[in-house]
Amino acid sequence: MALRPASPEGDTRQQILQRAITLFAGAGYAGVSVRDVAAQVGISAAALYHHFPDKQALYLAAMEHAFARNESGILAALESERSPLERLSGFVTGFVALAAGDQEFSKLVQRELLDGDEARLELLAEHVFRHPHAAIVALARELAPDLDSYILADSVIGLVLFSFQTAPLRRYLAGRAGPPERPEDIARHVMTLLTRVFARQDAP
Amino acid sequence: MALRPASPEGDTRQQILQRAITLFAGAGYAGVSVRDVAAQVGISAAALYHHFPDKQALYLAAMEHAFARNESGILAALESERSPLERLSGFVTGFVALAAGDQEFSKLVQRELLDGDEARLELLAEHVFRHPHAAIVALARELAPDLDSYILADSVIGLVLFSFQTAPLRRYLAGRAGPPERPEDIARHVMTLLTRVFARQDAP
DNA sequence: GTCTATAGCCTGATAGAC
DNA sequence: GTCTATCAGGCTATAGAC
Numbered sequence: 001m002a003l004r005p006a007s008p009e010g011d012t013r014q015q016i017l018q019r020a021i022t023l024f025a026g027a028g029y030a031g032v033s034v035r036d037v038a039a040q041v042g043i044s045a046a047a048l049y050h051h052f053p054d055k056q057a058l059y060l061a062a063m064e065h066a067f068a069r070n071e072s073g074i075l076a077a078l079e080s081e082r083s084p085l086e087r088l089s090g091f092v093t094g095f096v097a098l099a100a101g102d103q104e105f106s107k108l109v110q111r112e113l114l115d116g117d118e119a120r121l122e123l124l125a126e127h128v129f130r131h132p133h134a135a136i137v138a139l140a141r142e143l144a145p146d147l148d149s150y151i152l153a154d155s156v157i158g159l160v161l162f163s164f165q166t167a168p169l170r171r172y173l174a175g176r177a178g179p180p181e182r183p184e185d186i187a188r189h190v191m192t193l194l195t196r197v198f199a200r201q202d203a204p
Numbered sequence: 205m206a207l208r209p210a211s212p213e214g215d216t217r218q219q220i221l222q223r224a225i226t227l228f229a230g231a232g233y234a235g236v237s238v239r240d241v242a243a244q245v246g247i248s249a250a251a252l253y254h255h256f257p258d259k260q261a262l263y264l265a266a267m268e269h270a271f272a273r274n275e276s277g278i279l280a281a282l283e284s285e286r287s288p289l290e291r292l293s294g295f296v297t298g299f300v301a302l303a304a305g306d307q308e309f310s311k312l313v314q315r316e317l318l319d320g321d322e323a324r325l326e327l328l329a330e331h332v333f334r335h336p337h338a339a340i341v342a343l344a345r346e347l348a349p350d351l352d353s354y355i356l357a358d359s360v361i362g363l364v365l366f367s368f369q370t371a372p373l374r375r376y377l378a379g380r381a382g383p384p385e386r387p388e389d390i391a392r393h394v395m396t397l398l399t400r401v402f403a404r405q406d407a408p
Numbered sequence: 409g410t411c412t413a414t415a416g417c418c419t420g421a422t423a424g425a426c
Numbered sequence: 427g428t429c430t431a432t433c434a435g436g437c438t439a440t441a442g443a444c
Binding site for chain 1: 231232233234235311314315317318319320325326328329330333334337338341351352353354355356358359361362363365366367369370372373374375376377378379385389390393394396397400401403
């Protein structure tokens with residue numbers, strides 16, 4: 001499974017999935033036609049139907065592909081043996097880099113949150129969020145035992161993702177002159193906030 | 205403009221807008237046909253074209269209507285003369301209530317963030333976010349002069365909205381047995397976090 | 409202001425040749 | 427595995443009667 005270097009048939013299939021991810025991320029399921037995807041690959045719609053039985057199956061396979069290619073990345077930072085706050089910082093940095101580097105992924109997640117049926121939401125939870133979410137819940141329990149760890153974990157993820165979701169709007173809200181924030185800026189800001197949240201209040 | 209009680213023509217137009225908001229929020233621009241909207245109102249598609257020149261104009265009018273009906277609500281809490289932290293709490297409570305009470309509105313905002321062109325994003329910024337955003341920026345500057353007020357304001361809004369965006373996914377993430385959180389729970393949690401962020405660290 | 413009818417195009421999907 | 431050709435149906439939008 002690891003060696004064979006892109007068998008000829010699998011190559012077209014991979015290319016279809018890649019183009020489909022880009023198009024679906026940009027315009028959503030209803031906004032993309034099978035012909036659109038085929039045209040991007042450079043084949044006819046009929047040829048695409050040789051690789052996937054129907055549009056729904058193509059969409060689902062594209063989701064699985066997009067989610068799987070990001071599955072491992074998020075976890076690395078959480079697995080280390082450093083202090084809780086350092087592990088949290090590692091996760092935030094890695095998650096910001098992921099969201100910034102693969103914006104198609106971020107958009108697909110957003111679209112699934114809006115339109116995903118039960119099966120696709122479970123796929124998203126399983127492949128993308130289940131493991132890191134559990135790790136952050138544990139982390140939150142260590143860092144702030146007095147708060148609800150589950151809601152806290154959601155907030156950590158939310159602080160990162162929301163920065164990217166609202167990026168298109170930020171241009172129209174006053175006060176921001178220069179270019180959009182760099183990923184490092186976002187990660188640093190989120191950690192500034194979280195450090196304050198998790199700081200033990202030793203004083204009154 | 206205030207007295208005339210629903211002139212006969214305006215009534216159909218209002219009904220079209222109302223149904224369009226519901227449908228567009230549920231399935232997006234590409235996922236809803238003009239026939240769908242007309243059928244919901246109980247008229248033919250041709251009749252709908254008497255009220256709006258084309259589908260794009262119908263969509264834009266629906267957005268304006270959905271945004272306008274929420275314009276005033278968010279602001280009330282921010283205008284009072286209480287302490288900064290009380291005003292923040294008032295905003296969070298009001299904003300959570302808005303997002304929970306009008307989920308069509310929340311969905312439309314999400315969809316616009318994904319698919320909105322420049323004109324519609326500016327509409328969204330102007331009618332929905334500009335004024336409260338500016339107020340929260342000012343609030344953030346009062347509460348934490350050492351942090352970036354703009355990013356901080358985004359985070360406040362993000363903490364609230366993200367709780368609702370991820371609600372469909374939460375069902376598939378471990379640890380949550382009971383029913384989804386009530387709006388009051390979300391508001392209280394967000395304020396718990398923000399109170400910690402804004403607490404002046406008097407001790408080392 | 410609403411209807412029926414229809415033009416012209418795009419859609420998902422299939423048949424059959426190569 | 428890919429093509430051309432095609433089908434049946436849905437789409438936006440318009441024409442014209444009432």
